C-alpha cells in the first residue's frame with residue numbers, strides 16, 4: 750500500500766502548506782486558534798503544531814475487540830499521529846519496555862473518553878526504525894500498533 754500512501758501523503762503535505770487541516774476531517778477544531786469555547790474534557794496538553802502530514806488512527810471498541818485502525822503506520826519525521834477516539838476508552842503509550850534503547854519516547858497520553866477526542870503524537874523519532882505503542886488497558890487484548898519511521 751506504499752504507493753497509494755505516498756501519493757496521499759504528498760497531496761496531503763501540499764494541502765498542509767495552505768491549511769492546518771489534513772486527514773479528511775475538519776481540522777482546527779481543537780487547535781487553539783482563538784478563544785473558542787474551551788472543552789473541559791478535551792485536554793489540549795499535547796497539541797503540537799503539525800508541520801508535516803497528519804496521520805489519523807482510529808481507536809475502536811466493537812464486537813471484534815479493541816484495536817487501533819490502522820495498526821501499522823508509516824510516517825516521516827515531522828508528521829503527526831492523530832489518534833481519534835471512535836468508541837471505548839483508550840490511550841496511547843509508547844512503552845519503554847516495548848522500545849528498548851529508544852530515547853525521548855513520547856509520554857503516555859491521557860485517556861480519550863469522548864468520541865471524536867484526539868490524542869496527538871508528533872513523530873519525533875529517528876528514521877529507519879520501527880516503534881511500538883499500545884493502549885494500556887487493552888494491550889493484552891491485542892490493542893497494539895507499530896509505527897515505522899522512514900525518511
Ligand SMILES: [Cu+2]
Pocket residue numbers: 815837838839840884885886887892
Ligand atoms: Cu484501549
